Amino acid sequence: MTTTLSVTTSLPSNFRHSDFLAFHKRDKTELAEKVEGNLIRKGMLINGIPCCLSLSLNNDTATLQIDADSYASSLDHDGLAALLTHMLGLNQDIDAFEAHYQTHPEISRLLKHHRGLRIPQTTTPFEAITWAITGQLISVEAAVSIRRRLIEATGRGHSSGIWCSPDAATLANTEIDTYRRCGFSNSKATTIQRVAQMLENNELDLSLTADPEVVARELLAIKGVGPWTVSYTLLRGFGWLDGSLHGDVAVRRNLQRLLNSEEKPSEKETQVWLNAFSPWRALVAAHLWAIQSEQGY
Template sequence: MTASFDIVLPPGYRAGDVLRFHSRDTENVAEEVTPALLRKGVMLDGVPVVLTAPLCDGPGPIVCQGHADGELTPTLRQHIHDALLNILGLRIDPGPFLDAVRADPLMGPLARRRPGLRIVQSATVFEALTWAIIGQQINLSFAIALRRTFILQAGRQHSSGLWCYPEASDAARLTSDALTSRKFSRAKADTLLRFAGLVASGALDLAPGPDNTIEHIGQRLLAIKGIGPWTVNYGLLRGYGHADCSLHGDVAVRAALQRMLGGDARPDVARAEQLLQRYQPHRTMAAAHLWASLAPEE
């Protein structure tokens, strides 16, 4: 069954940023990216779904779809729509950050180079947080290989052939040995399965609400063995589009700060945190521009 949604891309939309983010796995296990189309597989409400979005530099309307291998309930339809907004980077409006740093001597010049830059998110909060756990303290290419292994072990294949990123209930059925036999460290495998088990059992609620704020969810995550501040902040950024995540522990953020400030050494974590505090409540967008500053000039 197919659900269709009319989504409007805003002025200054940078389709290339979105396509690059989703094309990091060159083997196209759960994502398929062409210059004008994004297809992504994800498990939603126990149903394999492929999200499709025809992309172009905005502004303008596009027709996005979710192709479900199961009943298209109203709840699933809403989750498909939410996932599409996530993967298209439409949660955080970059305008307030640009206004806030317009006269800032450090961040202002970076922001003016890429005024339409947005934070692209994972399709679901669970995907964002598991990706953060998988990617912590290892290089990107190895993290992508581990992510691929995780999808192939815990995910399910859509009828179109694309694999779907797993939900917590799928991941919780794995064993540590199944992961460690495929290059996961024991600590990373245990943390991943510990987190998945808590979500699958309902002991950890990832749905934000009046009695379960994002800040509260972050505190609950920090209490899980193996999950630290970087993992929480990165997961909140990619999962919820939370506007004020401080990525002061991120190596690339600190490298970008070094380049921006000059000097022979990267700022340490405490100094990076101090520098980023001046951009509250827009530290997520600050991180996005710092990451982008390390890429080749467009």
């Protein structure tokens, strides 16, 4: 038995369709995310049930349809509408940010090219933290490849043919050797497994209603989770725009370009520079990422 539900929402006039599509094009094999024109199809497990999300973008509206391979009790109209708003980043107050910094000597230059930039979100914060841990200290391309192998090894297929990323229940019980065969270091494998186990044991709250600052403190207490991982998780999983991504190599490299500096700023120098833009530090970092938007960070 399949279950189908759909919702539609309006888009702001400055919504950047290309940013959202690029975020879901990171894996060229399209194992678990497939982009066809303005339609994105993504596999997701809900209560262990394989589901296919189909998100279509029009000029001024977006529609999200979910097709579950069986009845999923958490499926309802309001929940799906909230998921759509979350994924599109429509809760992010970018208008206030742009109004505040439209005359700033550096930020105004970024806004000239990337006005309306908001942060596309993962379907769940757990997806965000698994991606963040996977991507620690390696290139986007390498992280995509390792993530793909993990999905192939532990994910589940939807009847449409798209694969669903593994959920916390699956990864909590995945052997370390399986992670290692996918390309994870022992440290990263242990960290992902531990986060998944904590979620399953109700020792960690990664629900969208959780306080990001509380989540940050709890995540930092986990071995293998550092400030960059926390800030990236909060940015991509919760839409929290005030994390400091000063340790990100691309942020530092592009800040050097923005400031026309002869040397790449240190992590400390980048942190000090970003601190001036709180509570939008992570959004500023995303604008720096956008200098190389084809990377799909």
